[in-house]
Amino acid sequence: MTVLSVNVNKIAVLRNSRGGAEPDIVRAARACLDAGAHGITVHPRPDARHVRHDDVVALSALTRERGVEFNLEGNPFAPPRPGYPGFLALCEQVRPAQATLVPDGDGQLTSDHGFDFVRDSDALAPRVAALKALGCRVSVFADAHVEAAPGAGLEVAAQLGADRVELYTGPYAEAFARGDGTAMLQTFAAAARRAQAAGLGVNAGHDLSQANLGAFLAAVPQVLEVSIGHALISEALYDGLDATVRAYRAITDRAAS
Template sequence: MIALSVNLNKIALIRNSREGNYPDVVAHGRTCLDAGADGITVHPRPDQRHIRPDDVRGLAKLCQSRAVEFNVEGNPFADAMGSYPGLLPLVLETQPQQCTLVPDSNDQLTSDHGFDLGRDGERLEPIIRSLKDAGIRVSLFMDPDLDQITRAREVGADRIELYTGPYAEAVTQQSPDIERIFATHCAAAEHALTLGLGVNAGHDLNLINLPRYRTLPGLQEVSIGHALTVDAISMGLSNAVNAYVNCLAGK
């Protein structure tokens, strides 16, 4: 079975548009787990545009109480900022089952490329070692590049997370490149498996493009947030409207 880890960043983004704690990120994490999700993912950034350090702490306790996987993503090279202590201190404090290292800069809207381990591998090695010494599985956000995936194994990663943005865009655009792109991802997954690396995937996966991507060789886990949140708006909207009508009617 392929595990679904629900990314709660967009719930936190809505929460941050107002004062207070509504919607409650931890409560929504509980709802996702009750509905059958296998785990929770968050990607805290130094500017705290969505997930905040206290969200990470609260969700860590929730996942520990449910004995499910908690996956914390982020840039290991980003400096501490305000109450954000830096990714490594936050992860070592909260002890998630998995930490996914992502090479996103502070000014990126979202993650849009994998690591260049020829450039960053030497800096990553002691970070990966510290996480693994703490019993935390380490995944690296990677493009489907065979040489880079080989380097991921060499620097000590346990898994890779394949960046699926170009695949998702090709499906949306009905691009003639979709067969080539998917074949590239299959080859990358097979190469990772031969090296003993686990295979995760994420970014812009949705109900349209996921049925095919789920056939990727050896795929263990997908993290989905944006599309799942958008689907929740449409799929749950009728029930929400009905609840408000009944409330106003005193029912």
């Protein structure tokens, strides 16, 4: 079964564009859970461009109250600064069910690539260990096309002690929009099998939508979780949050059956 975790970052973007407290990110997250979402994801960035420290605390409380998973994403290498204590410190405070490590720089508009495991493995290993000591399941953002050579590919994530990889699905979404998604699906399916053979669970996320999610789940085996934010919130502007989350649940449920 593939679980749906809704990323509510875009709710915070809208709120921050005007200031104040509306729209209420916790109320939006609660509506997503009421509609059938299995969990909530946020990716707080050091510049507080959307989700802030106080949002993380409030959403953690909501997910604990509801008995669902909280997935906290972030760059483990970003240094602390005013308003942002650092990713590990945030995780230590709220103890998310899952900590997803993403190699995004301050200047990036959005996450757009996975880790270079050859370059980053020595620095990642102690951070993965620290997060697991907090009781977090650890997932690392990965590109589906990384080389399969020993020491270079997805298998390194397992050697680091990670529990899962989250496959960065932006290239698939772009190919699907061009009408040329078949070859890319084969790439992602092969990556998922390699990760699973190494003992890793497989998550997926970025630019997944109602249009492309069904084909992805049909082709890529045993995807445990999809985290979806931008497309889901965009579609909800037309159809409403409740109906949109239910539509995504229908897609994941069909894939499971």
